[in-house]
Amino acid sequence: MSVIEQSFTVKFEYKTYFTKEVFSPENEIFRNVIAQDGSKGRRKLFFVIDEGVAQTHSALIPQIKAYINKNNELLELRGEPFIVEGGEAAKNDINLVNQILQAVNDYAICRHSYIIAIGGGAILDMVGFAAAIAHRGVKHIRIPTTVLSQNDSGVGVKNGINTFGKKNFTGTFRPPQAVINDTNFLVTLSERDWRSGISEAIKVALIKDKDFLEQIIADMPLLNQRDIQAMNRLIYRCAEMHIQHIAGKDPFEMGSSRPLDFGHWSAHKLEQLTHHDVKHGEAVAIGIALDTTYSFLIGLIGEEDWKKVIHLIKSLGFALYHPALSLTEDNHHLIIKGLQEFREHLGGELTIMLLERLGKGIEVHQIDNYVMVEAIGKLCELNK
Ligand SMILES: NC(=O)c1ccc[n+]([C@@H]2O[C@H](COP(=O)([O-])OP(=O)(O)OC[C@H]3O[C@@H](n4cnc5c(N)ncnc54)[C@H](O)[C@@H]3O)[C@@H](O)[C@H]2O)c1
Ligand SMILES: [Zn+2]
Structure with missing residues (x-):
């Protein structure tokens, strides 16, 4: 008998920021997260945004575009932001994951590029999953917009969608590059x-x-x-x-x-x-x-x-x-x-x-x- 033994540890580090108006021109958190990622050149960004957020924060997309423009030596927007209906529907439709994978292909999003999710826990779970499986893992930033996603689901390492009628049946453990909690989003939440x-x-x-x-x-x-x-x-x-x-x-819940x-x-x-x-x-x-x-x-x-x-x-x-x-x-x-x-x-x-x-x-x-x-x-x- 012969055996080759293998053992290694992968270190993950990410920060959770607490801020206000993440895409206002003077807020540097988002750009700095990307500037400090160790890669070189302009980074391609693909955004997926919760419809509930896009509708209640109508200035958001123009703000994102202006922010990227201002930092265009570092940031490059690829495609229009993909607006997805929020809530559990987002996790019940595997086609949305396919659409994100399609965008990764169409916009040449590579492992040094970013998929950014802005939304409630459901959107973050679905987009996080797509980001984890595209090219075996594209860099991912989460911008949670509900109380639950800012205090729990968005700051963790899990993602997933619902399949076979079961919650989170298909998903991965994959830490994000960063989490940015913007308190301004909370004002438009339903009761x-x-x-x-x-x-x-x-x-x-x-x-x-x-x-x-x-x-x-x-x-x-x-x-x-x-x-x-x-x-x-x-x-x-x-x-x-x-x-x-x-x-x-037990970050990846082995027990x-x-x-x-x-x-x-x-x-x-x-x-x-x-x-x-x-x-x-x-x-x-x-x-x-x-x-x-x-x-x-x-x-x-x-x-x-x-x-x-x-x-x-x-x-x-x-x-x-x-x-x-x-x-x-x-x-x-x-x-x-x-x-x-x-x-x-x-x-x-x-x-x-x-x-x-x-x-x-x-x-x-x-x-x-x-x-x-x-x-x-x-x-x-x-x-x-
Ligand atoms: N990955 C994890 O570790 C983890 C942990 C706990 C929960 N979750 C998942 O999180 C999901 C629930 O997330 P949730 O409670 O954040 O709700 P949600 O994502 O279902 O969103 C609720 C509604 O709020 C809307 N919305 C989001 N942000 C808004 C804003 N700022 N203003 C107005 N409307 C807004 C959405 O469009 C949606 O209609 C569940 O699928 C749950 O399984 C995941
Ligand atoms: Zn919970």
Whole structure:
């Protein structure tokens, strides 16, 4: 027998910037990210923009063109920006990925060129996937425009689209070149999208940072009044915790646990059962309420703490319950299938995060379905 051993490490580094008006002429972040990438010559840029953003920020595309013009020794726009309908539809249509690949071919976008995505989490996931597979990886900059994408999905390393009726079934782990969070985008969000991403902050606070949880509780009235400073505080800390977590132990999720996915096994299933009528962040709020209630029912946390979490979620205007949680087939709750699907997606042993106390999560490998159904009943009552 003969063996050749192979072992190497690939280092990834990227920065997440927090700014305002990223394409105003005097803002140098975008150009500097590109100037410092180690390549030479003019870099070709291809933009994909969320339609919801393009419509509400009509000056954006002219601003991008002027910005590139001003920096034309370094930047070169290839093609017109590709405007794509935002929301989950973007991840359900594989043709969009093909259209981006077509553009990469047509505009001679190479591995030293950039695909820039501006939009919500769905657009970023879809474009990130296309960028990862074109030429086995074209440089990619993410400019997230929703609360959820600025504090969670856009600052991480995952991308993907939905195939076979399953969320994120096809995708890769691929760090971006940079992430640029521009607070100005947030002002045009719908009420639902303003609120939706707050649940991801509650999630990390509950499993890792009690002080952050108290800050969210204190800021709750301001968040409800759409106070941008309170939202920026929330986004910054939440993004920071996600970024730290990724670097921490298992950036490409080789293990079976996904510690930051508290409340997510049911959230993913609920999104699927409601055909995405319930948004990701809204589903996560319900998922957090459910797993917090379960944690209370099995004696992990006390009643006071349980009520505190439920009160926060409800006061922010989230629903605690959706009728799809109670859908059954052959006397089995369909939502419970989400446990199995969550395990399959990760591989290995079932690993679910629950709460040991406020600010500290605990992983378990078994869920009592009867107690989970009891928790669903409680949420149905509390939601009234
Ligand atoms: N990759 C990851 O690690 C990860 C993590 C969490 C969630 N996600 C994914 O993120 C997606 C949800 O993302 P989302 O919550 O950002 O919503 P979204 O991308 O579905 O966008 C919601 C809506 O807001 C519009 N929009 C976006 N920015 C806007 C702005 N500034 N002003 C006005 N309208 C705007 C969009 O057009 C869309 O209609 C889900 O597909 C979820 O699976 C991915
Ligand atoms: Zn999430």
